[in-house]
Amino acid sequence: MSRVRRLKLVLWALTGLAAAVAAARFLFGLGATTNLSDAFPWGFWIGFDVMGGVALAAGGFVLTAAVYIFRLEGFHSLVRPAVLTALLGYLAVVAGLLFDLGLPWNIWHMIVFWNPHSPLFEVGWCVMLYLTVLTLEFFPVLAEDFSRLARVRRVLERARIPLVIAGIGLSTLHQSSLGSLFLITPYQLHPLWYSPLLPVLFLVSAIGLGTMMATFESHFTAWLYDRRPETGTLASLGGAARWILLFYAALRLSDLAVRGQLRWAWLAGWHSVLFWLELGLMALAPAALLFIPAVRASRAGQFTAAVIGVAGVVLNRIDVGGLAHAGRTGPWYLPSWTEIAASAGVVSAAALAFLFMVERFQVWEERPRDPEADPLQPPSLHPVGATWLGPPAVAGRTLYSLSFVLAAAVGLALLDPARAAGHGVQPAPVERARGGEVLWVDGNRDGYGTAFPHEAHQQREGGKASCVLCHHMNLPGDRHSGCYECHRDMYVASDAFRHDWHASPNGGRLSCRQCHRLGEPRSAASAQSCTACHKDLTPAGAVIKVRQYQAPGYADVMHRLCTPCHARRAEAVAKPDLARCATCHRERFVPPERRLAQTGEPGLVGKRLLLPPAEKR
Amino acid sequence: MRAAILTDTTKCIGCRECVIACKKANRLGPELPHRWNLEDGLSARAFTSVLEGPQSSFVRKQCRHCLEPACVSACPVAALRRTEMGAVVYDSTRCMGCRYCMMACPFGIPRYEWDQPVPYVRKCTLCFERVRAGGQPACTAACPTQATIFGERDRLIALAQERIRRQPEKYVAKVWGEEEIGGTSVLYISNVDLTAVLAGRPLDQVPLPERTRTAMQAVPFAFTGVVAAMAGIRWVISRRMQRQAEDGDE
Numbered sequence: 001m002s003r004v005r006r007l008k009l010v011l012w013a014l015t016g017l018a019a020a021v022a023a024a025r026f027l028f029g030l031g032a033t034t035n036l037s038d039a040f041p042w043g044f045w046i047g048f049d050v051m052g053g054v055a056l057a058a059g060g061f062v063l064t065a066a067v068y069i070f071r072l073e074g075f076h077s078l079v080r081p082a083v084l085t086a087l088l089g090y091l092a093v094v095a096g097l098l099f100d101l102g103l104p105w106n107i108w109h110m111i112v113f114w115n116p117h118s119p120l121f122e123v124g125w126c127v128m129l130y131l132t133v134l135t136l137e138f139f140p141v142l143a144e145d146f147s148r149l150a151r152v153r154r155v156l157e158r159a160r161i162p163l164v165i166a167g168i169g170l171s172t173l174h175q176s177s178l179g180s181l182f183l184i185t186p187y188q189l190h191p192l193w194y195s196p197l198l199p200v201l202f203l204v205s206a207i208g209l210g211t212m213m214a215t216f217e218s219h220f221t222a223w224l225y226d227r228r229p230e231t232g233t234l235a236s237l238g239g240a241a242r243w244i245l246l247f248y249a250a251l252r253l254s255d256l257a258v259r260g261q262l263r264w265a266w267l268a269g270w271h272s273v274l275f276w277l278e279l280g281l282m283a284l285a286p287a288a289l290l291f292i293p294a295v296r297a298s299r300a301g302q303f304t305a306a307v308i309g310v311a312g313v314v315l316n317r318i319d320v321g322g323l324a325h326a327g328r329t330g331p332w333y334l335p336s337w338t339e340i341a342a343s344a345g346v347v348s349a350a351a352l353a354f355l356f357m358v359e360r361f362q363v364w365e366e367r368p369r370d371p372e373a374d375p376l377q378p379p380s381l382h383p384v385g386a387t388w389l390g391p392p393a394v395a396g397r398t399l400y401s402l403s404f405v406l407a408a409a410v411g412l413a414l415l416d417p418a419r420a421a422g423h424g425v426q427p428a429p430v431e432r433a434r435g436g437e438v439l440w441v442d443g444n445r446d447g448y449g450t451a452f453p454h455e456a457h458q459q460r461e462g463g464k465a466s467c468v469l470c471h472h473m474n475l476p477g478d479r480h481s482g483c484y485e486c487h488r489d490m491y492v493a494s495d496a497f498r499h500d501w502h503a504s505p506n507g508g509r510l511s512c513r514q515c516h517r518l519g520e521p522r523s524a525a526s527a528q529s530c531t532a533c534h535k536d537l538t539p540a541g542a543v544i545k546v547r548q549y550q551a552p553g554y555a556d557v558m559h560r561l562c563t564p565c566h567a568r569r570a571e572a573v574a575k576p577d578l579a580r581c582a583t584c585h586r587e588r589f590v591p592p593e594r595r596l597a598q599t600g601e602p603g604l605v606g607k608r609l610l611l612p613p614a615e616k617r
Numbered sequence: 618m619r620a621a622i623l624t625d626t627t628k629c630i631g632c633r634e635c636v637i638a639c640k641k642a643n644r645l646g647p648e649l650p651h652r653w654n655l656e657d658g659l660s661a662r663a664f665t666s667v668l669e670g671p672q673s674s675f676v677r678k679q680c681r682h683c684l685e686p687a688c689v690s691a692c693p694v695a696a697l698r699r700t701e702m703g704a705v706v707y708d709s710t711r712c713m714g715c716r717y718c719m720m721a722c723p724f725g726i727p728r729y730e731w732d733q734p735v736p737y738v739r740k741c742t743l744c745f746e747r748v749r750a751g752g753q754p755a756c757t758a759a760c761p762t763q764a765t766i767f768g769e770r771d772r773l774i775a776l777a778q779e780r781i782r783r784q785p786e787k788y789v790a791k792v793w794g795e796e797e798i799g800g801t802s803v804l805y806i807s808n809v810d811l812t813a814v815l816a817g818r819p820l821d822q823v824p825l826p827e828r829t830r831t832a833m834q835a836v837p838f839a840f841t842g843v844v845a846a847m848a849g850i851r852w853v854i855s856r857r858m859q860r861q862a863e864d865g866d867e
Contacts, residue, residue: 030736032734115695117833119833124693182720331655
């Protein structure tokens with residue numbers, strides 16, 4: 001199999017995986033498919049897809065400027081692929097944005113509802129306009145193949161220079177405005193990244209990246225299609241790029257130094273490591289490589305520098321777009337696999353579109369020949385059945401769709417059903433209340449609970465006879481079942497009815513007919529209620545009444561038990577404070593064991609008194 | 618009238634009646650699962666919370682309703698706006714879900730309905746409909762100790778300063794929200810330093826929208842400048858190339 005076909009198989013698989021993720025994303029929402037939270041409202045999709053994507057597409061305006069404005073005709077062969085990359089790159093940005101927006105169907109609101117104070121408003125408008133400009137700039141290439149479009153092509157070619165100039169203006173604006181987005185976050189963004197110069201820094205790094213991206217693309221596709229790379233042209237492009245990158249590094253460091261923030265770069269911690277890694281990758285390392293003449297002229301050297309530079313700028317955009325806000329906002333964020341899969345799929349789809357375009361249209365000076373069409377190539381066989389798949393084009397389609405569908409199926413299988421449902425309440429198992437006279441009611445042991453004077457309540461309500469007011473007397477031979485025995489989760493209802501036990505000899509060997517009526521479906525809904533047999537479940541005067549087989553969450557049920565009585569009593573004795581939350585929830589509860597360890601104060605655990613350890617003599 | 622809330626943490630007993638009143642008034646459902654929430658107790662289903670501040674004080678957290686709000690300046694579709702009376706409110710029909718407001722807010726107030734397939738931004742509205750009808754917000758109405766009170770902003774500032782002046786040994790001589798980032802409608806006075814609890818870090822007096830204003834005002838000039846420069850450069854270089862070509866011909 002040729003390199004192109006192998007690459008396309010991978011790209012189709014990634015697109016298939018992303019299709020499965022997209023289905024989950026748009027059906028179940030952001031919470032089901034991302035690790036975003038109130039602490040991290042922006043994550044990988046904004047950092048990589050949108051901010052990184054816009055930067056990666058900067059090659060378009062950099063090379064059109066070089067060729068049509070500065071008249072550096074030597075770069076002419078790089079213009080068409082760069083414009084195509086920009087066009088597809090911006091389409092990918094819009095696709096990534098649709099994934100990330102909470103209400104993507106409202107994306108057009110930006111056209112109607114204006115807020116010119118917002119940098120994001122400006123970015124949105126510029127991207128829309130620039131996408132139009134790019135389409136018009138690239139359209140003549142498509143039109144070359146269709147004689148009917150000749151007139152449109154002539155008009156667009158005459159409009160080329162104004163289009164190029166408009167494109168440069170729009171790019172300048174939104175590349176820098178992506179930096180302006182964060183001018184409003186001086187307190188959230190780490191000082192190594194926050195700067196009043198953010199828009200300028202973003203623009204300069206985008207220009208540098210434009211050159212790196214053009215280099216990367218040329219070399220990668222040359223390897224892919226066995227094409228001759230434009231090494232000579234790219235060497236002179238690298239000659240310009242090194243100065244831009246060096247200027248960027250100098251600007252960034254001197255800005256930090258002038259504002260007295262450079263000290264952060266020397267402090268130990270992951271922020272400073274990240275800062276140097278990022279600056280090294282995006283500017284220092286590629287610039288240093290390109291300053292060595294032998295490296296600048298060689299294919300491997302150019303490619304290495306470009307890959308490092310591209311990775312560095314993407315890292316920078318991810319940092320500013322979210323990562324460098326961490327640590328200052330508290331919790332941590334790591335993208336989920338679904339987020340990464342969606343981004344990879346969008347990029348893969350753009351790459352497939354790129355490959356289609358260069359194979360079908362005159363993007364390079366010579367169209368690449370299809371390696372599969374070589375009659376001396378061995379025929380493609382079905383990966384499972386080993387049957388002949390037909391001529392190359394047909395075989396390709398079969399293999400690609402197979403790869404897409406398989407990957408989509410894998411993606412669907414991997415989706416976490418609990419997260420997809422969107423309502424993943426964490427299980428919080430409940431433990432028994434501890435203590436003797438005074439019970440520490442703190443089911444999930446989070447330290448927030450209440451001290452309940454059990455003994456005092458019992459005496460006030462009339463001694464032993466009053467147990468039934470609050471406790472169910474449901475287990476045979478049981479005098480007082482604790483709340484935790486049935487209400488087993490803090491928030492979620494748990495099943496209180498043990499079906500198999502009721503049918504067993506110990507449970508009375510009940511027949512089906514005793515609970516389920518004949519001719520009705522046997523379900524919990526149609527069964528008769530527990531109180532039909534358990535007459536003492538809700539005795540007269542009981543506060544708690546059993547209504548269902550499901551025991552509601554512990555927190556819920558404890559409130560329902562205490563608050564009605566308290567409200568009534570508050571009115572009866574005219575003490576309104578009795579019905580307030582603070583009557584019971586008075587202070588953060590420290591369990592006796594911990595209090596003993598902290599303060600040396602003795603406390604009761606169950607019926608055992610904990611005493612401070614005797615001092616060693 | 619410029620509506621405002623003054624919270625005096627020395628009077629707060631931490632009963633969380635305000636939290637419950639807010640939940641009832643705004644018909645907020647059960648809490649979101651923990652993994653989407655911050656530790657501060659605010660969420661898409663809780664517009665206010667009572668935090669434990671330093672020295673076992675209680676601090677009520679809610680939207681500060683800035684006089685020059687960062688969220689309003691950031692929203693690209695103007696879904697957030699500041700009403701005349703001072704409440705910063707949200708129009709869900711305009712929102713497109715970009716969550717830039719959540720990034721922009723220095724207090725981390727706007728929260729998102731992460732569990733919903735059609736999610737909206739949620740935050741305190743200063744009960745602006747109740748206030749417009751002549752009432753006061755649910756939280757201040759519920760407070761049993763008058764620790765959090767509703768009123769005219771200037772009057773509340775005067776009251777706060779009066780309290781500080783009367784008992785200088787009890788209060789820290791600062792009204793939080795009077796000046797930082799251009800002033801907020803929700804004010805605090807306390808016996809302890811609240812800077813860390815309220816915003817996590819000291820804020821200066823420059824309103825946040827001010828920080829993007831320069832960059833945004835430069836946009837039309839930058840565009841015209843770049844376009845003019847590009848056209849000029851092309852013209853100059855082309856003419857020079859043409860001359861060179863003519864010279865070569867001769």
